[in-house]
Amino acid sequence: MTNPFRQLPSIDRLLARPELVETIAMYGRAGVRDIARDLLGETRVAIRKGATPPEIDELITQLLARIRREFSPSLRSALNATGVIIHTNLGRAPLSLAAREAMMAAAAGYGNLEYDLEQGRRGSRYVHAERLLCRLTGAEAALVVNNNAAAVTLVLRHLARGREVIISRGELVEIGGGFRIPDILQQSGARLVEVGTTNRTRLADYAIALGSDTAAILKVHQSNFRIVGFSESASLAELVRLVNDWVWPVPVINDLGSGTLLDTRPFGLAYEPTVQDSVQAGANITTFSGDKLLGGPQAGVIVGDKAIIEALKLEPLTRAMRVDKITLAALQATLMAYARETAVEEIPVWRMIAAQPEALAHRAESWADALVAAGLPVELRPGQSAIGGGALPGQTLPTTLLAVLSDKPQSLAARLRANDPPVVARIEEDAVVFDPRTISPDEEPGLLRAIQDAWAQ
Ligand SMILES: *Cc1c(COP(=O)(O)O)cnc(C)c1O
Numbered sequence: 001m002t003n004p005f006r007q008l009p010s011i012d013r014l015l016a017r018p019e020l021v022e023t024i025a026m027y028g029r030a031g032v033r034d035i036a037r038d039l040l041g042e043t044r045v046a047i048r049k050g051a052t053p054p055e056i057d058e059l060i061t062q063l064l065a066r067i068r069r070e071f072s073p074s075l076r077s078a079l080n081a082t083g084v085i086i087h088t089n090l091g092r093a094p095l096s097l098a099a100r101e102a103m104m105a106a107a108a109g110y111g112n113l114e115y116d117l118e119q120g121r122r123g124s125r126y127v128h129a130e131r132l133l134c135r136l137t138g139a140e141a142a143l144v145v146n147n148n149a150a151a152v153t154l155v156l157r158h159l160a161r162g163r164e165v166i167i168s169r170g171e172l173v174e175i176g177g178g179f180r181i182p183d184i185l186q187q188s189g190a191r192l193v194e195v196g197t198t199n200r201t202r203l204a205d206y207a208i209a210l211g212s213d214t215a216a217i218l219k220v221h222q223s224n225f226r227i228v229g230f231s232e233s234a235s236l237a238e239l240v241r242l243v244n245d246w247v248w249p250v251p252v253i254n255d256l257g258s259g260t261l262l263d264t265r266p267f268g269l270a271y272e273p274t275v276q277d278s279v280q281a282g283a284n285i286t287t288f289s290g291d292k293l294l295g296g297p298q299a300g301v302i303v304g305d306k307a308i309i310e311a312l313k314l315e316p317l318t319r320a321m322r323v324d325k326i327t328l329a330a331l332q333a334t335l336m337a338y339a340r341e342t343a344v345e346e347i348p349v350w351r352m353i354a355a356q357p358e359a360l361a362h363r364a365e366s367w368a369d370a371l372v373a374a375g376l377p378v379e380l381r382p383g384q385s386a387i388g389g390g391a392l393p394g395q396t397l398p399t400t401l402l403a404v405l406s407d408k409p410q411s412l413a414a415r416l417r418a419n420d421p422p423v424v425a426r427i428e429e430d431a432v433v434f435d436p437r438t439i440s441p442d443e444e445p446g447l448l449r450a451i452q453d454a455w456a457q
Contacts, residue, residue, distance in 0.1 A: 007053040008043060011036055019060050027071050035067050079447050081425040083399060083435025085352045086258075086389025088176065090424060092291040092298070094348040094440075096337060099296060099330040106329035113325045126313055128328050132335040133303055136261055137275045139286070141309035143302045143318070144331060149179050150321040151287040151300030152255050156188035158312050159251055159285075160215035165190045168201035168234070170227055171220040175257065175390055181220055190215065200232040206242055214250050217243060219283075221257035221273075223390035236273075240282035251284035251308065258391035259288020259301065261338050267353050269387070269395050275303065284308060290327075292389040295349035296334035297327045352437050353387070353397065361400040363436040367448060368402055374452050377405040385437040403431035404451060415454035423450045 014036055015024065024032050039062060047053050054062070080090045095103075116123035126143055133142035145151050156165060165185055172194065174180040185192045193214075195205040206217060217239055234242075236254055243250040256278055264272045272293070278286040285308060290299030300321075302309065312318055323331075337346040344350045364380050371378045381403050384396035406412045409427045416423040416432065426433045439447055 004047050004053045005044060008040060008047075009056055009059070011040060014040070014056075014059070014063070017056070017060060019064070023064065023067055027067060031071070032067060035070055036063055039063055039066060076422065078422040078424055079443050079450070080438045081423055081434040081447065083383065083385035083401070083426065083437050084388040085349055085385065085438060086292050086387060086391060087438075088389060092389060093295045095297065095330055096295070096334060096346045096348060098337065098346060099333040102329040102333035103297075103326045106325045111325060113328070124313075125322065125325070125328065129332050129335060132332060132339060133301065136335060136338050137286075137303050138279045139303035140306040141304065143309050143312055144290070144323045144328065145300045145302065145318065145321040146323055146327075147298055148255070148257065148259075148287055148289040148300040149184070151302045152253075153184055153188050154312060154315065154317055154321060155253055155285050155287060155302060155308075156185060156190050156216070156218070157317060158315055159253070159308070160188065160190035162189055163191065163215035164193045164211070164213045165216050165218050166193045166195055166206055166209045166214060167218045167220065168196045168205075169194050169198050170196060170201055170231070170233060171218075171222060173220060173222055175223050181218075185218075196233075199227050199230055201234060202232060203234040203238050203242060206234060206239060210242070210246055210250065216251045216253050218253045218255065220255045221390075223257045223393070226393055236278060236281040236283055244282075251305070252282070253285045253287070254278045254283040256286055256288040258292035258294075258389055259286075260293035260391070262293075262343060262350065264293075264353075264392065268397065269353075269392055272392055275301075279303060289389075290331055290334075293349065293387075293391050294334065295343070295347035297330040299323055299327055299331050348440070352385075355397075355437055357398050357400070360436045363441075363444075364400040364402045364434075367434070367436070367444070370448050371402075371404070371451060376452065376455050379403050379405065379431075381433065383433065383435060385435055397437070399435050399437050401426075401433040401435055403428070403433045404455065405431045412454055415457050416450055419450040419454060421446060421450075423447060423454075 011033060015033060043054065078090060080087055086092050114123050114125050129144050130142045134140065145154060172181050182192055193209050195201055195209045219236055219239060239252050243252055256273065256275060259275050260272050261275055263274060275286055275288060283304065285302060285304035287300060287302050290296040290301060334347060337343045344354050368378050368380055381401045383399050383401035385399045386396055409432045412432050413425060413427050416425055
């Protein structure tokens, strides 16, 4: 019997194969050699366990696939056909053209990030989005950090470390991804004082809890869940009135979560408190995300009383959570669309929310026509798109879904995810369904090609 290991080529013989010339030119000899060594090593282990030695052609196919994988970034663009607009797993808000251009410009060269061009000396990065944020929200001051979780942590740590924070039991929520309000309070060194019950918290409950050690009252948007039925909660305005009548000032912090600048009601959605509403109601601090309903980059925005925000800027922890120039550029460009009152036209999240049912039906029909012509079994179905991102739970928008019928929808969906670019769609019992709401018109050709390829396999 021949030695099975003999049939394996040496690394040098493998790298000398003509099939690898182009790959080595593209990725470099050292990298290809490392990957080849790993592959040969693993193959030897497999042979030792009884596997048949692969033919050299098979080995080269495996090697090429592995090189392609190793040299392609793991973070990839994907098509979101789920109809969930702020899809946290798929990267939340896609950015406007203006925001993308601003990011490119900021990334490509130097800028006045921390430089005062008028005075010719060191400036602050915190000034950049501040004026716009104040103008848009009515707040005295603003500060941008990495994300809203950081914003909440910073604020609590600054205002309440070692002291008490009063919060309703109905607002001790987990937002997802391990962000739990009680944990954040603990991390920030504040002592949690729970009031009321899960479904009902009255103003009087807060009033009883107020004491000499109260550092703040925290109100948290319930985000991705709702308590319906026998429920009651104190409004922000009531809480502000309560602390204003208290013997000394106790700040009210409002974590809005999604934080919209636009009224959601004209779009057929329930009322969602805007940042302006929070400021106007008298919240001393309001925090929200940059990449939820604002439709911008990942960021945490803090707006409110000037004295608190100025002190926050000096906290060492703020430095550790500071926002980078590329994010700031995108955020400013996004806010500018609100200032120009063109947010609904410019910002993808709002364009998707505002998409008319007839227009969506029309697009789904044109997809169906193309796929029927290619011989695929498809049908159109009425459906619902979701907002996502913890904003407006249970609220949906009517849409028309394209259903590609299949007795194995799971495997069809898996092939779609393996496409380049990957397509993520909703799986139903008898079909994979695609919502035009979260597919932009320029993504349509790629989507239709992916569906046909996945179907043909
Ligand atoms: C989403 C959310 C957060 C966390 O915001 P990130 O920007 O994801 O860090 C905090 N609080 C509420 C109420 C939220 O909805």
